[in-house]
Amino acid sequence: MTKQISIVIIDYPHAMQSAVHGLKELFIMANEIVSAQQMDVVFNVEIVVPHAANQQQASDIVILPPAIAGDYYKAPSPVLLDYLTTAHQSGTILCSACAGAFILANTQLLNHRAATTHWQLADDFSQQFKQVNLNIESLLINDGDVITAGGIMSWVDLGLELVAQFTRPQIMRALGKFLIVDTGKREQRYYGSFTPKFNHGNTQILQVQHYIQKHFEQSLCIAKLADLAHMSERTFLRQFSSATSFKPVQYIQRIRVQKACDLLETTTQSFEQIALSVGYEDVNSFRKVFIKVIGLSPTAFKARFV
Structure with missing residues (x-):
């Protein structure tokens, strides 16, 4: 039947x-x-x-x-x-x-x-x-x-x-x-791309986000970012996470990974060159971050999308 x-x-x-x-x-x-x-x-x-x-x-x-x-x-x-x-x-x-x-x-x-x-x-x-x-x-x-x-x-x-x-x-x-x-x-x-949230209404955190967007390849420590927001580190960490839904380190990682994805798709640069250009001196460390965020190795990402 x-x-x-x-x-x-x-x-x-x-x-x-x-x-x-x-x-x-x-x-x-x-x-x-x-x-x-x-x-x-x-x-x-x-x-x-x-x-x-x-x-x-x-x-x-x-x-x-x-x-x-x-x-x-x-x-x-x-x-x-x-x-x-x-x-x-x-x-x-x-x-x-x-x-x-x-x-x-x-x-x-x-x-x-x-x-x-x-x-x-x-x-x-x-x-x-x-x-x-x-x-x-x-x-x-x-x-x-x-x-x-x-x-x-x-x-x-x-x-x-x-x-x-x-x-x-x-x-x-x-x-x-x-x-x-x-x-x-x-x-x-x-298939996703990282689009930061800017419409949260916290102008001090927004100022830090804009700074990160322009200087993502530089060394960005919490103390420096908190100083830009005119906050203590503890207050900055709490307000940044609340406004963006990410801890500062996670946020910076995603900005850098997104930039790396863009470069993998649009240039012939090696992953080693890209890692340096987005702020990582340790290529293996960045490869681990890339895989954690995207779910694919840089080589597999390029093979699938380029």
């Missing part, structure tokens, strides 16, 4: 249409591969708008795709939130990609659980949902009954994850080959 997997994709206002319909087509293609390999599984996909969600019968999976505009995802309708909560209570797996995580978090079902979203939305998400354990480095987090994916194109990764979960990993890999999509392990931090 063929196992029917029921999937509902929520087409909310300003949802990314290529994701909404791309997911449906991904599962249709998966059905073709499943059939060719004589597995008794079939994905049945329905696209539903929020106001009609409560009219749906129970499904195995509900997917909240990315958004490309508007702010509906930040303040979804009570009808949709009720539907998601009820579906979850009935055993439905709830999934989100990119901004869809905001809708999922509004149900409070992500509270005290690990989740991810697009790295550019991380600050807004953390401010709005302080009870969620946001792991922005992860491209996808499968927590069993809840699955969240990060980047705007992570709906592909989410679809592949579901195919693997409800069929077999080799079905997912065969689908990946057909789509010409990398099905190997990836992390969102491979």
Whole structure:
């Protein structure tokens, strides 16, 4: 007897249409591969708008795709939130990609659980949902009954994850080959870039940030930075971390790593030359920092993106 997997994709206002319909087509293609390999599984996909969600019968999976505009995802309708909560209570797996995580978090079902979203939305998400354990480095987090994916194109990764979960990993890999999509392990931090937060309202810390931006290749000790802010070191450390969400050393590391990424992508300089140009005399030390922040070695980063 063929196992029917029921999937509902929520087409909310300003949802990314290529994701909404791309997911449906991904599962249709998966059905073709499943059939060719004589597995008794079939994905049945329905696209539903929020106001009609409560009219749906129970499904195995509900997917909240990315958004490309508007702010509906930040303040979804009570009808949709009720539907998601009820579906979850009935055993439905709830999934989100990119901004869809905001809708999922509004149900409070992500509270005290690990989740991810697009790295550019991380600050807004953390401010709005302080009870969620946001792991922005992860491209996808499968927590069993809840699955969240990060980047705007992570709906592909989410679809592949579901195919693997409800069929077999080799079905997912065969689908990946057909789509010409990398099905190997990836992390969102491979693709992120560090964009400092400047709109925090602390003018003294902002002055220090501007100084770091201009002089990142120089030796930047805490005492000097605290002096620029006209603060004690202890006060400076507390206020800098509060304003930027990073300790000064972490912040400087990320500035330097981002500069190194830019140089790896746009010049033919060796990593040794780049390390010196961004303020590291110890190349091996900087390589360790680079791998810790990006998740790839400099050589692997250049091979993937250049």
